[in-house]
Amino acid sequence: MKLEKVKALKKSGKKIYKTRFDKNSDISDIKIKYSSLKAGEKSEEVFKIAGRLISFRKHGKVTFSDLKDFTDKIQLYINQKNIGEEKYNEFLDLDIGDWAGAEGTVFVTHAGELSINVSRFELLSKSLRALPEKWHGLKDKELRYRQRYLDFIVNPEVKNVFLTRIKVINSIRKFLNDSGFNEVETPMLQSIPGGAAARPFRTHHNALDMDLYLRIAPELYLKRLIIAGFDKVFEINRNFRNEGISYKHNPEFTMLEFYQAYADYNDMMDLTEKLIKFVAGESIGKLTTDYRGNNIDLGAEWQCFSMLESIQKFCGIKVSFEDSIKEFEDAAKGMNVEIEKDSGKGKIINKIFEAVVEPKLIQPTFIKDYPIEISPLARRHPDNENLVERFELFIGGEEIANAFSELIDPGEQLDRFRSQAKSKIEEERITGKIDIEFLKALEYGMPPAGGEGIGIDRLVMLLTNSSSIRDVILFPLLRPE
């Protein structure tokens, strides 16, 4: 048992948890630099590398071992003749999982493997538990999520997903910074959770003795900054929604929101297409991706339909707000779409759209001009009082972005909040309170602006062909064991 080994090591006075190690190279750098080294040749350079030992192949007085750092792994060659019997036996006492530092020259073995001929090594930190099996890795999804560190150690593809995620976020920042946007941070703790219609998490501030909510969206604070005079702002941060968990819902998720003064939703559409193309190029190096069995081409021309057009195109039925509510209900029934009682025309259209059209929007497609009934923060469409200037972007059948020309008229905003608060269906979801302070800010005058939100987790899912949001979140929420 390893614990006995540790006791013996401690008794012998050897330190098994070191404080530091002078490393002079990453393993990937060595591999690149000596990729053309031939069998029998060796480097002059002496490298000091460090990492986790992940395998041993012991052959009497010679041992091979694989050392893995964040960049790559490399084979260590330990020969008793080179390091002496005592140190050699010490090496044999190491375990898979131990952290070690090693020093030596680079050479190529008879079998053609680039290796380090170890002249010195030291144990940096002892591992007490057995790592998952090397060949099958860690398959149990629960364990992979609960013990993500093990997932990283034994399943190499996991690192690529999260490196892509890092690149996605970095490239979004680069694109927006280069486009003149300023990154800001707005409150996570809000006394009235606004900007979306989801159930919030509630918490309590002791000193002020008041309930607070984790934000469900940053929208109303970012708009305050547009009022403050920022022309272009964005925020990349967590939102929290106290709703169901599914392959595309985690209670905390990462959202990009950005707002641009003097712009409308058409400007946001242009910006979105440029942004997504840039991010794909920077993160996965291409404009195509396979997602859920579909080949998606981000480079081709992006489609755009109004919501009503899309229903006509994909459902083969023509709906108009001139029609009676009965005709809407019959249309939904005809498409086998269930609707909640007392749904208005806008809600019914949206239901039909989500059920029938959305799954078919595989290639990048903008759907614009949403029902006003489901868009309390968007500006009314100039040509149709039942619609707003709003679009969503769909790729791979999933919603990627949601944007609109912002409603900046405080009087109309108050009316919209009121009718939203009145709705029985909505009442269950939101606290029912209206953010008076936000309305006050609007009354000081907000310039025309376009605003947009992009769910980062779903974008990363798309670019990494991940089938669950949990595969792109480092530590997804699980019930404690």
Add this chain to the structure above:
RNA sequence: GGGCCGUUAGCUCAGCUGGUAGAGCACCGGACUUUUAAUCCGGGUGUCGAAGGUUCGAUUCCUUCACGGCUCACCA
């Protein structure tokens, strides 16, 4: 919340019609100076998710519960 499925060694899994369990890797002991899923010899390390029930006897059958997966519903 509904439906289906799963939970056996550290990991990946097998275990028939009910007789308290097995393989590979890992681990322990031994051999071995160019292996790479090293090989060879020897060793099984377990509250069979939990609690009840049926039975002479339950990992196996039944019930309930817990946790998880997939899926449907919900979800701006």
